[in-house]
Amino acid sequence: MDTSPRTPLSFPATARNRDPILAVLGRVLPASGTVLEVASGSGEHAAYFAERLPHLVWQPSDPEPHHRDSIAAWAARAAAVNLRPPLDLDTHTGTWPAAAAANAVVCINMIHIAPWDACAGLMKGAGNILPAGGVLYLYGAFKEGGRHTAPSNAAFDESLRRRDPGWGVRDLDDVAALAAVHGMALAETVEMPANNLSVVFAKG
Numbered sequence: 016m017d018t019s020p021r022t023p024l025s026f027p028a029t030a031r032n033r034d035p036i037l038a039v040l041g042r043v044l045p046a047s048g049t050v051l052e053v054a055s056g057s058g059e060h061a062a063y064f065a066e067r068l069p070h071l072v073w074q075p076s077d078p079e080p081h082h083r084d085s086i087a088a089w090a091a092r093a094a095a096v097n098l099r100p101p102l103d104l105d106t107h108t109g110t111w112p113a114a115a116a117a118n119a120v121v122c123i124n125m126i127h128i129a130p131w132d133a134c135a136g137l138m139k140g141a142g143n144i145l146p147a148g149g150v151l152y153l154y155g156a157f158k159e160g161g162r163h164t165a166p167s168n169a170a171f172d173e174s175l176r177r178r179d180p181g182w183g184v185r186d187l188d189d190v191a192a193l194a195a196v197h198g199m200a201l202a203e204t205v206e207m208p209a210n211n212l213s214v215v216f217a218k219g
Contacts, residue, residue: 023088024057024081028124032208033063036123036154039205039213040064043150048118049074051144053106053137054125058086061101062093064121072097074117076104106136116144123154126190127172130181135193142197142218151199151216154207158186165210187214 044050047070055061055075065073075086075098086101102114106129120141126134141151156168163169163184172184191201194216205213 023059023092024085025059026057029057029059029063032123032154032211033060035207036060036213037064037067039207039215040121040152041068043152043203043215044068044071044121045118045150046070048072049116050119050121051115051117052076053104053120053122053140054078054129055086055101056082056124058082058089058101060123061086061098062089062095065090065095065098066093069095069097072099074099074102074115076102076115078103078105106133106140108136111140111144115140117149118146119150119152120145121152125155126153127155127175127184128182130179131185134185134190138190138193138197138199141216142194142199145199145218147218149218150202151194151218153190153212153214153216155211156184157190157212157214158184160188161186168210187212190214191216 049072052061052075055077061073061075077083083101090098102112104111104115122137156171168184175182198219199216200219202217203215207213
């Protein structure tokens with residue numbers, strides 16, 4: 016029985032950032048294979064990207080049941096044959112499901128709205144599943160060299176920490192150091208609208 020919501024969740028930022036993100040993904044993702052999206056949220060990105068990257072199998076995931084329902088609802092609307100049903104995946108867990116095996120991992124706007132342990136789990140999991148040359152793509156606000164890149168990011172960081180002291184805009188140096196522990200090197204950063212970054216790691 017289909018339990019997906021008739022009206023899936025919709026996040027305003029998705030419509031603003033999806034095309035700039037797609038432009039980078041279209042360049043850095045492999046020519047074929049499976050892309051695991053970690054923390055797919057509403058599922059809007061998954062549906063949009065799967066339709067526009069038909070040469071790739073798109074595997075969304077999220078630990079929250081109501082998010083997985085929304086992902087399924089957006090997938091039903093998209094009717095993209097390369098879009099798989101969402102996985103229950105929590106980066107905090109030590110073992111990811113076998114279905115999470117992928118040639119690339121995409122994670123959008125997660126590591127600042129989660130404890131640092133979630134970022135650590137993401138790096139460990141991606142390092143375990145990615146083949147040599149596989150890509151981990153992150154999108155969001157970052158500090159660089161310990162400093163915010165814009166006043167708006169500093170204000171955003173403060174608002175996140177008020178909501179949860181474990182949240183906050185992460186320093187790119189810290190994220191890159193953690194990725195290196197799991198065999199991934201920083202390959203590229205791309206400046207994005209609204210003082211965000213696309214950050215691309217490659218598995219060595």
